[in-house]
Amino acid sequence: MQGLSDNDIFNLYEDYIGRLWISTYNGEPCYIWHDTVYNSDNSTYLKTWPKLQYINAMYGYDTNLYIGYLHGQLIHVTPHAIKWMATETDTTCKGKLTAIFRYKDTICVYSACSKYQIIGDRIVHQNALPPCYATTYNGYKITAFDNGVQVYRNNKLVVEYPTRNYGYNINDLYLDTRNNLFWSTNEGLTITNLYNRRQHKLFPNLRITSVKQDISGNYWVTTIGNGIFCINEALDDIKKIENIESYKVIKTKQEQLFFIKNNTLSALQDSFPAIHKLHLPFLDKYTPLYVDKDFALYREESSNSMYLYQFATSRYTTYDNVTARTVYVYNDKLITVTIQAINIFRLDRLKLSAYKTAYTGKVSSDYFLNGHLYFTGGKYLYVYNVDSNTLTKIDSFKHIFEVANIFCDRGKLMVFTKGGSVFTYCLATNRRCDVMHFPLTINEVAKIDNAYILNTSEGYYLYPFKKLFPLKIYYPFRQSDILFLYPRANGIISNIGGTLYYCNQQLLNKKNDTPTFSVNKVSIAGQNYYNDNITVYNSTSCNAAIDMNTLYFSNVSSFYQYRISHESEILTNWTAYKGNIIDILLNKPGLYEIEIRSVGSNDIISKPKVIHLTLSPPFYRSNIFYTSTIFSFFLAALYGFQVVSRRRKQKFMSELNYMQMEHRAINSLLNPHFIFNAINNIQSLINANSPVLANNYLVTLSRMIRQNIDNLQFNLIQVGKELNLVRNYVELQNLRFNNKIGIAIRHDINADAVYIPPLLIHTFVENAIVHGFPNEMDGFIITIELTLSVDNYLIIVVTDNGKGYYPGNHLNEEKSSLGIRFTQHRLDRLSEFCGVKFDLAIINLTGNKRQGTEVTIVIYAGLLNLLPNAII
Numbered sequence: 049m050q051g052l053s054d055n056d057i058f059n060l061y062e063d064y065i066g067r068l069w070i071s072t073y074n075g076e077p078c079y080i081w082h083d084t085v086y087n088s089d090n091s092t093y094l095k096t097w098p099k100l101q102y103i104n105a106m107y108g109y110d111t112n113l114y115i116g117y118l119h120g121q122l123i124h125v126t127p128h129a130i131k132w133m134a135t136e137t138d139t140t141c142k143g144k145l146t147a148i149f150r151y152k153d154t155i156c157v158y159s160a161c162s163k164y165q166i167i168g169d170r171i172v173h174q175n176a177l178p179p180c181y182a183t184t185y186n187g188y189k190i191t192a193f194d195n196g197v198q199v200y201r202n203n204k205l206v207v208e209y210p211t212r213n214y215g216y217n218i219n220d221l222y223l224d225t226r227n228n229l230f231w232s233t234n235e236g237l238t239i240t241n242l243y244n245r246r247q248h249k250l251f252p253n254l255r256i257t258s259v260k261q262d263i264s265g266n267y268w269v270t271t272i273g274n275g276i277f278c279i280n281e282a283l284d285d286i287k288k289i290e291n292i293e294s295y296k297v298i299k300t301k302q303e304q305l306f307f308i309k310n311n312t313l314s315a316l317q318d319s320f321p322a323i324h325k326l327h328l329p330f331l332d333k334y335t336p337l338y339v340d341k342d343f344a345l346y347r348e349e350s351s352n353s354m355y356l357y358q359f360a361t362s363r364y365t366t367y368d369n370v371t372a373r374t375v376y377v378y379n380d381k382l383i384t385v386t387i388q389a390i391n392i393f394r395l396d397r398l399k400l401s402a403y404k405t406a407y408t409g410k411v412s413s414d415y416f417l418n419g420h421l422y423f424t425g426g427k428y429l430y431v432y433n434v435d436s437n438t439l440t441k442i443d444s445f446k447h448i449f450e451v452a453n454i455f456c457d458r459g460k461l462m463v464f465t466k467g468g469s470v471f472t473y474c475l476a477t478n479r480r481c482d483v484m485h486f487p488l489t490i491n492e493v494a495k496i497d498n499a500y501i502l503n504t505s506e507g508y509y510l511y512p513f514k515k516l517f518p519l520k521i522y523y524p525f526r527q528s529d530i531l532f533l534y535p536r537a538n539g540i541i542s543n544i545g546g547t548l549y550y551c552n553q554q555l556l557n558k559k560n561d562t563p564t565f566s567v568n569k570v571s572i573a574g575q576n577y578y579n580d581n582i583t584v585y586n587s588t589s590c591n592a593a594i595d596m597n598t599l600y601f602s603n604v605s606s607f608y609q610y611r612i613s614h615e616s617e618i619l620t621n622w623t624a625y626k627g628n629i630i631d632i633l634l635n636k637p638g639l640y641e642i643e644i645r646s647v648g649s650n651d652i653i654s655k656p657k658v659i660h661l662t663l664s665p666p667f668y669r670s671n672i673f674y675t676s677t678i679f680s681f682f683l684a685a686l687y688g689f690q691v692v693s694r695r696r697k698q699k700f701m702s703e704l705n706y707m708q709m710e711h712r713a714i715n716s717l718l719n720p721h722f723i724f725n726a727i728n729n730i731q732s733l734i735n736a737n738s739p740v741l742a743n744n745y746l747v748t749l750s751r752m753i754r755q756n757i758d759n760l761q762f763n764l765i766q767v768g769k770e771l772n773l774v775r776n777y778v779e780l781q782n783l784r785f786n787n788k789i790g791i792a793i794r795h796d797i798n799a800d801a802v803y804i805p806p807l808l809i810h811t812f813v814e815n816a817i818v819h820g821f822p823n824e825m826d827g828f829i830i831t832i833e834l835t836l837s838v839d840n841y842l843i844i845v846v847t848d849n850g851k852g853y854y855p856g857n858h859l860n861e862e863k864s865s866l867g868i869r870f871t872q873h874r875l876d877r878l879s880e881f882c883g884v885k886f887d888l889a890i891i892n893l894t895g896n897k898r899q900g901t902e903v904t905i906v907i908y909a910g911l912l913n914l915l916p917n918a919i920i
Contacts, residue, residue: 059270064579076099104118296309345372382400407425459474461474489504494534609644726749756807764912789821795835804842833847
């Protein structure tokens with residue numbers, strides 16, 4: 049088959065429509081699609097492709113591909129044409145192309161010495177780099193240099209793994225969902241977990257070109273010269289032991305495995321499986337029979353001799369004319385089994401003596417358990433009791449069966465014949481209880497914990513103890529690569545193409561318990577779609593036919609279930625469907641999520657596959673059109689609202705400015721009288737020869753006048769400024785009344801962060817002095833308390849202990865009453881415009897030894913944020 053004529057596979061790449069591209073050493077373009085291989089012989093599309101070796105990097109979107117070759121060539125492939133982006137002579141792509149991937153709307157290309165981008169089929173932004181390799185996965189960008197690997201997420205470094213001597217050797221990088229980074233190099237495959245830093249190596253001395261993971265979780269490893277390997281996802285449970293291509297391998301009935309090479313005998317260690325050398329005289333022509341910590345038994349076929357070697361004394365004894373195919377050690381006895389007889393020896397101080405024959409006749413298969421030797425001879429099944437020296441016939445057969453093996457398990461005796469029959473006997477009664485017949489030719493049987501491994505003419509099968517029929521083994525390696533499987537402790541020793549591996553036996557057929565399927569295509573209105581993100585334009589409804597396929601290596605029957613969501617709303621619960629094509633009616637536009645899963649006959653459910661399908665209606669029936677129309681009406685309404693609001697604000701600001709001018713005019717009614725009195729008082733101090741005190745009062749008066757002028761320029765001022773004005777005012781009044789007025793200010797607020805209208809507190813302090821203070825009274829106190837409520841309202845309480853407030857008709861009283869009415873009106877307009885409430889209450893205090901006036905003002909403390917242009 050052209051394109052796959054050799055084992056030199058450099059890379060695998062699956063594009064968005066399911067084509068598996070295979071790049072080979074000879075450069076022949078080739079891909080597999082729907083179980084058919086396409087190449088230049090049967091595809092006119094591929095005839096025009098260049099035949100360049102080593103396709104090193106590929107990136108595809110829809111049916112377009114960017115393909116980079118080893119020596120710097122780069123082509124853009126569309127369904128109907130090929131466009132050269134760069135050739136080997138171009139300096140832009142000089143050096144080995146290592147990676148192509150998409151980042152946002154840009155194609156990023158990495159070579160051995162530079163990085164550049166492709167925008168609109170133009171190469172831009174070339175940057176020089178040290179030799180490196182880069183790839184992306186699930187939002188991560190991985191960059192490997194000669195001195196380490198760096199993993200980025202959103203352009204931020206999240207993991208840095210230092211290593212050495214990888215940069216020039218890397219053929220491919222792959223990061224899986226479990227953060228395992230696969231380094232494909234010319235010296236083998238290195239697997240590094242980026243977070244726990246665990247690392248192990250596979251396939252040493254092989255030239256690994258790429259690693260890809262299939263939908264079942266298995267990893268496919270391509271090589272130069274050695275074909276493709278498959279590794280199960282449970283990487284930590286597969287460990288390489290040693291390459292044994294040059295060894296002679298011997299397996300014994302005692303579940304011992306021996307390796308012979310260069311006149312040396314080696315065996316597996318008892319702990320972690322590894323080969324270790326046995327120190328004893330040994331030649332390649334010998335066959336090992338049994339080894340423990342005290343002695344070793346081996347034989348020589350040509351001389352009909354058996355050797356017993358003692359490790360403690362380093363001595364060995366030769367026993368001539370003692371032949372044995374299998375030996376069992378039981379207490380002080382040594383049982384030897386040959387094709388023609390069963391003999392018993394006494395093992396005294398590691399010496400053989402007292403030989404006797406227990407059985408003479410043909411012996412085809414045997415198994416020893418608890419002093420009982422079970423064996424077949426001719427048409428009969430026997431058991432020999434070593435302790436009582438008795439031979440018992442268990443069963444007879446009509447025909448002579450060629451027995452593959454015998455096992456004792458859970459009180460049962462299992463006899464496997466090469467013709468595919470399994471006879472089961474009860475060990476307690478030695479009676480036959482069951483017979484099973486399989487249409488398989490059984491060559492060899494190995495026993496593990498809860499099952500048997502059958503080496504048959506059709507490959508390896510797993511026969512669990514409670515199953516009626518064996519299951520074919522698909523894990524952990526390909527059938528054609530398995531030379532033998534051998535049980536060892538909780539694992540299985542596997543000879544895979546001449547390399548010895550240790551595998552956890554619990555992983556056998558683990559993946560086959562879960563049904564696995566793929567989505568071939570989605571058909572809508574006669575058009576086929578091969579990806580899981582589909583958009584159908586100018587349509588408000590459609591029929592979607594989803595064609596699926598259960599993968600061939602699944603050993604459980606299954607049916608499908610599907611669930612439909614529209615715009616994140618679940619429309620249907622899981623619905624069962626039998627058959628491989630699901631027909632679904634989608635009757636309104638928008639984004640659909642169609643979840644499909646497979647349910648096996650063992651009630652195990654596969655992971656769901658999600659198809660995102662968008663129905664995009666005509667423009668006049670689309671949500672965009674409706675949204676734009678509504679948005680236009682909204683903009684018009686918003687514009688009208690803004691016009692009305694602007695006019696309302698302008699009117700309010702005019703009223704506010706008018707009130708401010710009115711307030712200034714009212715305030716000026718008192719200022720001349722107040723200033724005249726203050727000046728007379730200062731003059732009196734000068735006449736009394738108190739220039740220092742007069743100067744202090746003059747400074748206070750000028751400061752107060754300046755504060756008053758400054759504050760009246762703004763709509764809102766800080767509470768602290770208002771309180772300073774009140775203090776200066778009281779200080780000047782004390783000059784007139786000989787310090788008879790006291791003031792106490794208490795608050796727990798930030799006086800510089802809260803804003804109020806100017807003269808709000810001053811108006812009521814002035815009223816308290818003008819109306820509530822009798823001139824003959826000593827100890828007149830004005831108390832100002834400010835608190836902030838939980839709902840951000842400022843509560844101002846002004847209290848005095850004077851004679852109370854009873855307005856009359858003289859000028860000051862009319863002015864004071866006018867000031868109170870103006871203050872109330874101003875607060876009313878501010879609260880109305882800002883949408884908040886206010887309160888103003890004036891009460892005279894009588895009874896309970898209390899007298900005077902109490903003024904309470906409640907005003908919103910956040911007026912600064914609501915009132916435009918109210919900036920200090």
